Amino acid sequence: MLSLLLQNFGWQDIADILFVAFIIYRILMLIKGTGAFQVLIGLIVIFLIFLIAVILKFYATEFIFGDFLSSIIIVIIVLFRNEIRKALIDVGKNPFAIARNKLEKVSIIEETSHAVIELANKRIGAIIVFERNVFLGDYLKIGVKLDSLISKELLISIFTQPSPLHDGAVIIQKGRISAASCYLPLSTDENIDQNFGTRHRSAIGLSELTDAFSIVVSEETGYVSIVMPKKIIKISNIEELRVVLFKNISEQTNENKLLLKSVYELIFGAKKTEGVNKNDGSDDE
16 A cells, blocks of 8 residues: 555655645744634644544534534634735735845844944843744734834834833834834743843743844843844844844845745754853843
8 A cells, every 4th residue: 555655656746745834834933923823723622622522422512513613714714814914915925026125124234233232322221123934913913003114213212211112122024113112921931041131031032932033232231132042142233233133134034045944944854053142141120
């Protein structure tokens, strides 16, 4: 039986499996870190309960969950309408227009870098989050929507008291300031440096749930750190900040590279990442 299957197994089947696996992977990445992910887990649990009921012949349970699953398409559309809308918008874009041109990248990097350095010099606490592959929809809902161009003046005014938006994070999405005063999940990792304050713990908490990276300015010391998944980089000057931003924003917008990387990880698995570098002894609060 197995030999017969292998004989009829061609390159089209391999391509088909890879394509379906990639679609599932992208869907999971799209909803990871949002409430939709927990909803998906709940739907899977319901399906498993239904499957067990069928096998064990629990007719009442099978009847109840069977009716629910018969309307699953409508349920999925209602529950995941925001994620479906975002995915369709991305699919409808011109593939040549997905990557930002170099001038736009330079503008984002320069405006952000100068704002961060000025905030650090003035000892004004701040946390700026850059969305990458995982959609930060749930955190955007909590904050105040802006949808503004990135500018040094706007970033500084947001975090400078008595601005009503100074408390919380700014989230940058697709090269624009999507929202401010966003509250992030605090990390519960007991191994985090005790000198880290609320801002660093929030940035680390977000990095544990998503692939976003955050720029954190300590209010107490003026230190600047970039928090990524399993990695913290201490920034000493504006040049270092520019280099890190250019590298990560470039990776964020390079869809072809992300596509190849995703397929590679599906086949061979993700590369191991380095442990958290906790050499920043700053206190945020």
